[in-house]
Structure formats: C-alpha cells, structure tokens
Amino acid sequence: MPPSSQFLSAARIEALQAFHSLEPDALTLHLAVDSGGLYPSTMHQLSIAARQDPRMKRLIRDLDRIEAFISSEFVPGSHRMAAVYSCAKRGLFETFTLPQPFKSALTVGEKLDLRPLLAIKNQYHRFVVLLLGPGKARFIELHMGHAIELASMQGDFSGMDGLGAVASRAATLARERRYDRLILGASAELESLLVPILDPALQKDLILEPVLGPDRPVEAVLERVLHNERQARSVRESVLVHRLLDDARAGGAVTGLEAVAAAIQQGFVQRVLMRDGYTKMGRSCPKCGHLSVSNRSCPWCFCATEPVLDLVGELGDKALDAGCELYRIMHDARFDGVCRIGAELKVPVSKPAAPPTARALLGQFKTKRGGPSPLRPR
Numbered sequence: 001m002p003p004s005s006q007f008l009s010a011a012r013i014e015a016l017q018a019f020h021s022l023e024p025d026a027l028t029l030h031l032a033v034d035s036g037g038l039y040p041s042t043m044h045q046l047s048i049a050a051r052q053d054p055r056m057k058r059l060i061r062d063l064d065r066i067e068a069f070i071s072s073e074f075v076p077g078s079h080r081m082a083a084v085y086s087c088a089k090r091g092l093f094e095t096f097t098l099p100q101p102f103k104s105a106l107t108v109g110e111k112l113d114l115r116p117l118l119a120i121k122n123q124y125h126r127f128v129v130l131l132l133g134p135g136k137a138r139f140i141e142l143h144m145g146h147a148i149e150l151a152s153m154q155g156d157f158s159g160m161d162g163l164g165a166v167a168s169r170a171a172t173l174a175r176e177r178r179y180d181r182l183i184l185g186a187s188a189e190l191e192s193l194l195v196p197i198l199d200p201a202l203q204k205d206l207i208l209e210p211v212l213g214p215d216r217p218v219e220a221v222l223e224r225v226l227h228n229e230r231q232a233r234s235v236r237e238s239v240l241v242h243r244l245l246d247d248a249r250a251g252g253a254v255t256g257l258e259a260v261a262a263a264i265q266q267g268f269v270q271r272v273l274m275r276d277g278y279t280k281m282g283r284s285c286p287k288c289g290h291l292s293v294s295n296r297s298c299p300w301c302f303c304a305t306e307p308v309l310d311l312v313g314e315l316g317d318k319a320l321d322a323g324c325e326l327y328r329i330m331h332d333a334r335f336d337g338v339c340r341i342g343a344e345l346k347v348p349v350s351k352p353a354a355p356p357t358a359r360a361l362l363g364q365f366k367t368k369r370g371g372p373s374p375l376r377p378r
Helices: 010-018 039-051 054-073 115-123 160-177 188-197 200-204 218-250 257-265 311-321 334-338 358-368
Strands: 026-032 081-087 092-098 105-109 127-132 136-143 146-154 181-185 253-255 269-275 282-284 306-308 325-329 341-345
Touching: 010 115, 026 039, 026 054, 039 054, 039 105, 054 081, 054 105, 081 115, 092 115, 115 311, 115 325, 127 160, 127 218, 136 160, 136 218, 146 160, 146 218, 160 188, 160 200, 181 188, 218 253, 218 269, 218 325, 218 334, 218 341, 253 257, 257 269, 257 311, 257 341, 269 311, 269 334, 282 311, 311 325
Parallel strands: 127 181, 269 325
Antiparallel strands: 026 081, 026 105, 081 092, 127 136, 136 146, 253 341, 269 341, 282 306
C-alpha cells in the first residue's frame, strides 16, 4: 500500500501493534535525524550492514523501498526521528516521524518494533481543538507535533439547536478518535452557551483558548498548542528532577552514567531521566553485550571490550528492552549541574552503614566480656 500520512491516530497505532506475520519478514527502520543533516550517512551504513545479513536476502524489495523513501521522499522538518515499517509480502508500508530521537537501527522480525513510539506515546496528550464561530465549527486533532483537520460544520451556531449539534459531534469524535482533552476556541458568549451542554467527561478536562478563532489556519493552531505543551513539559521536568534528586539522597535513585549503566543492566530501574542531546563514548562487550563507561575487560564474561560511540543511546535502548520509561530533560537547568543522567529504582537501595571505628569495636568487646566500657565522652 502507498505510504499514509504522518499523523498517528489511536486506531493507526493499534493496527501497528496488532500486525503479526507468520515469518520474520517485517522490516523496521528507526533513524535518528540530526540537525547537521548527517542522517543519510547513517542510513547508508545501516543499509550496508543489512545487505550482508543472510536474513535480508528475501527482503531486498523492502530494503530498496525504505532507502528510496529516506533519500527522495522523507522531509525531516522539526522532527527528530523517522520510523518506517515495511512488509511487501503483506502489503504494509507505514512511515511517520517522532519528536524525540532513539538509537538508529534496522531490524527484522515477525512483529514491528514499536518500542520508541510506545515509550513516548504517553508523554504527549492527544488533543482535539474545536474552533467555533457564529456560522462555522471546525475540529482539528493534534498529537506529537502533527495536526489533521477532522471535520467542518456550517450553520447557525448562535442558538441552542446549532450548539447541540456541535456538542453531539464533539462527543462522537471523543469516542471515535479517543482523544485526551478538548480545546475550545470560541468567543466568551458562545463558550458560555456551549460548555454546559458538552459531555461531562469533556467538560472535566476542557481547555479554553479564546485567541483561537474559527478561521485560524491549522499551522497556527498547532503552534499555539505546541507552545502550551512545552510549558507543561517544563513544569513536569522540574517535578521529576526534584523527585530524582530527593530519591537519590534517600537511596531510591542513582545518578551519573556509571551508576545508571549498572542499574539498568541489573534490572533495577523503572524510569530513566537523561539530558536531551547527551552523548558519551563507552565500552561494550562483543560477547555478552555488557555496557560500561571505561572497562577494558568485561566484568561479566572477562572478554576484551570494544569502543561504543554513543553509550547513552545504547543504554536507552536497553532501558526500552527492559520496559523502563525514558524521559528526556529539555528545559530544567538543575539537571546539568548535578548529573546529566539519572534513574529511579524499582526498590530503594538501603545505603550501607558506616563501618564502626576501632574505638567503638573496643568498647563492644569490653562490654561483652563483662568489663566496663572504655567509651567516655571526649
């Protein structure tokens, strides 16, 4: 099938999750898009490695189609990762972009590799914007930096009959599109008439944006919502960073690349916070895959390790494998001052007690033998 639009509806995500082939013939590309425009070189390296893989011999048509899409059709824009799913045998070819980068990889399997998408899906709300005027109503859906106009209604919306039809349409779209929150752009007069007749579930999380009128272009609506999302994300980042630092003092979190690497690979982590754009070289064991900051010999199997260009990206990929939440810090400056990566642990680690001094040990020994304790205030 031809490539579909970049917009990721809830139904489209569910269809991708449900895809399953009877044999490993589904090809998945995740390609990080850099501001310097070096991603075609990364794609070329992935393609060369894939063509040397015996499993790819039956998937040359898929690989050629993906290469053609990246080289001639893909427009990165402001997005930072391209995701392409291809299974020519089943008639599948899906493409979309993501607002956050992950490790670039080309993989094959019976199911599609949706880990990056599922890792950030819940970090971005799905909105529907209702732009309402006296004679026109428009519904626009927004999610992860993309927007699509769903429906437009013409009529007299100054009375209750017209507004009732708008409220009914909003409720229907809520069931069909499964959006999280409704944003209402209308005058104060129309707002006061419409809000009381909206579905109670829509009223609960309603966002009012009177600056958005019925004739606003989709691009302007998207930019307004993205601005508000950035502000909300900044607040959430502050909360998460504050909690991480508090937990680190109490043993419920670890900070620093070496400690986080150990915790992820031991399966102790439930959420990883990392500074957006943070990269650092490290070492990897070619036999067991263990990652470390500087170990020349693997502490698990004692093999000689090899250099890794982006240790942080590799750790992020292992965190996704383990089902951890991966949250990028983009605004909070305190994170840079303390650490650039941290992890909240599933179970707090009790900090070891300080070893007793020689004087304290002598006091315990004397007391056990029935003698007076030599410990006196100094």
